[in-house]
Amino acid sequence: xxxxxxxxxxxxxxxxxxxxxxxxxxxxxxxxxxxxxxxxxxxxxxxxxxxxxxxxxxxxxxxxxxxxxxxxxxxxxxxxxxxxxxxxxxxxxxxxxxxxxxxxxxxxxxxxxxxxxxxxxxxxxxxxxxxxxxxxxxxxxxxxxxxxxxxxxxxxxxxxxxxxxxxxxxxxxxxxxxxxxxxxxxxxxxxxxxxxxxxxxxxxxxxxxxxxxxxxxxxxxxxxxxxxxx
Numbered sequence: 001x002x003x004x005x006x007x008x009x010x011x012x013x014x015x016x017x018x019x020x021x022x023x024x025x026x027x028x029x030x031x032x033x034x035x036x037x038x039x040x041x042x043x044x045x046x047x048x049x050x051x052x053x054x055x056x057x058x059x060x061x062x063x064x065x066x067x068x069x070x071x072x073x074x075x076x077x078x079x080x081x082x083x084x085x086x087x088x089x090x091x092x093x094x095x096x097x098x099x100x101x102x103x104x105x106x107x108x109x110x111x112x113x114x115x116x117x118x119x120x121x122x123x124x125x126x127x128x129x130x131x132x133x134x135x136x137x138x139x140x141x142x143x144x145x146x147x148x149x150x151x152x153x154x155x156x157x158x159x160x161x162x163x164x165x166x167x168x169x170x171x172x173x174x175x176x177x178x179x180x181x182x183x184x185x186x187x188x189x190x191x192x193x194x195x196x197x198x199x200x201x202x203x204x205x206x207x208x209x210x211x212x213x214x215x216x217x218x219x220x221x222x223x224x225x226x227x228x229x230x
Contacts, residue, residue: 023049023121024121024149024180026122026147026149027045027121027123027124027149027150027152028124028126028144028147028149028150028151029041029042029045029123029125029126029151029154030126030129030140030144030151030152030154031126031154031155032154032155032161032164032165032167032168033128033129033156033164034127034128034129036154036155036156037156037183037185037208038126039067039071040185040211040214041154041183041185042067043070043071043075043214043219044208044219044226044227045123045223046071046075046081046123046219047075047216047219047220047222047223048219048220048222048223048224049121049123049223050120051118051119051120051121052081052119052120052121052122052123053082053114053121053122054068054081054082054083054122054123054125055082055083055085055113055125056068056124056125057086057111057143058086058087058089058095058106058126058127058134058143059085059127060089060094060098060127061089061091061092061093061098063092067125068083068084069082074214074215074216074219075216076215081119083114084114086110086111086112087099087104089101089104094127094128094133095127095128095133095134095140096133096134096135099134099135105135106134106135106138108134108138108143111143111146111147113147124147126140126143126144127140128140129168130144130168130171130172131171141171141172141175144172144175145175145176148177150177150180151172151177151179151180152180152181152183152205153165153168153169153172153179153181153182153183154182155168155182155183155196156185156186157184157185157188157189157192158187158192161189161192161196162192162195162196162199165182165196165200166196166200169182169200169202180205181203181204182196182200182202182204183204183206183207184204184207184208186208187209187210188207205227206226207226208222
């Protein structure tokens with residue numbers, strides 16, 4: 001499908017407006033896999049979007065620093081902006097396996113969206129990829145469908161990015177979820193971006209380099225540099 005220059009400019013203008021003025025008040029960050037940069041993206045959004053709260057409904061691997069604690073630390077934001085996990089599991093394993101070790105059964109009916117109070121936005125982060133099992137019958141995708149928030153898909157840029165991203169996009173669309181866009185995390189690979197946009201029929205929200213330092217200033221600057229367009 002050929003995209004005209006006019007339509008391309010319109011898409012850029014639409015993204016510019018969305019990023020600066022009309023970012024959704026609820027968003028769910030998922031990834032093509034574990035370790036692709038979901039938590040870093042969440043930290044950038046928390047640093048760049050005022051009056052936002054963060055919620056990780058399920059934390060697997062809580063014996064050390066949790067994702068919520070890490071984002072709170074690197075952003076320097078108040079702990080009141082971070083909501084407790086519904087399930088906080090110790091072992092760094094897929095949720096169903098970690099829960100089994102503690103004789104816990106993850107129940108979708110137990111996930112209650114936190115009350116935001118004066119905050120305007122909620123940044124929600126999932127665990128692993130969309131097909132990570134939660135229990136005998138449900139996957140992360142089922143929790144995402146239950147919440148039904150616009151989705152940001154994070155992918156690690158490099159070999160396998162195209163395949164992993166397209167497969168995940170297919171699952172999200174089959175579930176009827178609204179895909180806000182894709183974030184490519186790591187050194188830019190032009191062929192990956194082109195292929196994902198073309199075959200995935202999706203917008204690339206940002207291409208993030210590896211941040212040499214992670215602190216409130218660099219995170220806020222990353223939001224300005226990569227999630228807004230001048």
